[in-house]
Amino acid sequence: MSLVLYSSSSDSNDDENDAKHKTKRFKPQLPSANIQLANEFDLSEKDFQTKNERSRLFPHERGNWALSIYAFVECSSHLDTMIDDLIEIFDDKWKRLMELHISLSKTIPIRFHHIESIRKGLQHELSLSMIQFSARIENVTILTNEDESTSFLVFTLDQDRQFAKLIEIIDKILREHRYPGYYANPCFHISFAYSMDKSRKENLPKDWKEKCLAVLKQYQCQPNAITIAVDDIRLKAGKRVYQLTKST
Numbered sequence: 001m002s003l004v005l006y007s008s009s010s011d012s013n014d015d016e017n018d019a020k021h022k023t024k025r026f027k028p029q030l031p032s033a034n035i036q037l038a039n040e041f042d043l044s045e046k047d048f049q050t051k052n053e054r055s056r057l058f059p060h061e062r063g064n065w066a067l068s069i070y071a072f073v074e075c076s077s078h079l080d081t082m083i084d085d086l087i088e089i090f091d092d093k094w095k096r097l098m099e100l101h102i103s104l105s106k107t108i109p110i111r112f113h114h115i116e117s118i119r120k121g122l123q124h125e126l127s128l129s130m131i132q133f134s135a136r137i138e139n140v141t142i143l144t145n146e147d148e149s150t151s152f153l154v155f156t157l158d159q160d161r162q163f164a165k166l167i168e169i170i171d172k173i174l175r176e177h178r179y180p181g182y183y184a185n186p187c188f189h190i191s192f193a194y195s196m197d198k199s200r201k202e203n204l205p206k207d208w209k210e211k212c213l214a215v216l217k218q219y220q221c222q223p224n225a226i227t228i229a230v231d232d233i234r235l236k237a238g239k240r241v242y243q244l245t246k247s248t
Contacts, residue, residue, distance in 0.1 A: 064109040065237045067179075069122070069170050069244075072232040073100035073190055078225035082215060083192045086140060086153065089211045090204070093197035094153060100190050102135075102157070102230065104170055105182055114177050115237045121173040122235065123244045131166055132231040132245075135159040135188070140212035142204075143189065150196050154189040157228065163188045166233070190228070 075083075079100075087096055110118070135157040144151045157163075163186075171181030197203070205211065219225040233244040 066107055067110045067237045068107040069105040069235050070101040070103050071230045072234050075100050076224035078222040082219045082225045085215050087193050089208055094193045094195045096193050104166055108179055119235055119242050125169045126245050133162045135228045137226045150194050151200055152191040153193040154191045157188045
């Protein structure tokens with residue numbers, strides 16, 4: 001949106017002075033960077049302490065905000081214990097992530113003035129679809145990000161068709177704002193630990209896959225450990241989080 005200031009002009013200095021006294025000029029201002037939007041809350045520094053250690057996916061540019069959309073995962077006591085048991089299989093170069101989530105979009109740079117429009121569009125479409133379901137943890141694997149700077153220990157999930165319905169809604173709103181959609185063939189997962197160590201691949205235990213499967217089998221009888229509710233969709237822009245759907 002272009003902001004234009006209009007001022008009167010006159011050949012006479014007296015006319016110009018009269019105009020100044022009669023009219024109070026309006027000076028438009030851009031929205032404050034601290035504006036509070038609906039359903040917004042700030043994450044604490046603790047929530048970001050692990051993310052701040054990792055490298056940016058794209059260079060910082062003034063006016064751009066890093067945006068991502070995800071399903072928040074509530075960590076039950078059984079899931080929490082299972083994660084601890086899994087991380088013990090690996091060396092101390094692997095660090096636990098403080099917050100669990102399922103990515104439903106790429107992390108992309110957007111302009112600040114698009115945040116509220118995207119939030120409203122997503123909230124409306126998601127309320128109409130009423131998509132809520134549960135997914136089960138199927139396996140443990142390792143994924144590496146695009147620039148190969150970081151690897152993640154992740155839980156892979158079932159319910160690809162249900163996730164695909166969510167992605168269709170999210171991609172539609174993002175593309176309406178001329179932003180890219182999600183990956184063509186995504187692997188829906190929950191990252192629970194990461195490593196930036198350069199020798200992380202060489203230092204993996206030879207039997208890590210078998211040991212991880214053994215831990216998963218131990219928790220098969222605990223539904224709270226392997227069943228994940230997908231009902232709390234959130235949008236994150238910078239360090240601000242907007243809740244798009246509420247868990248019941």
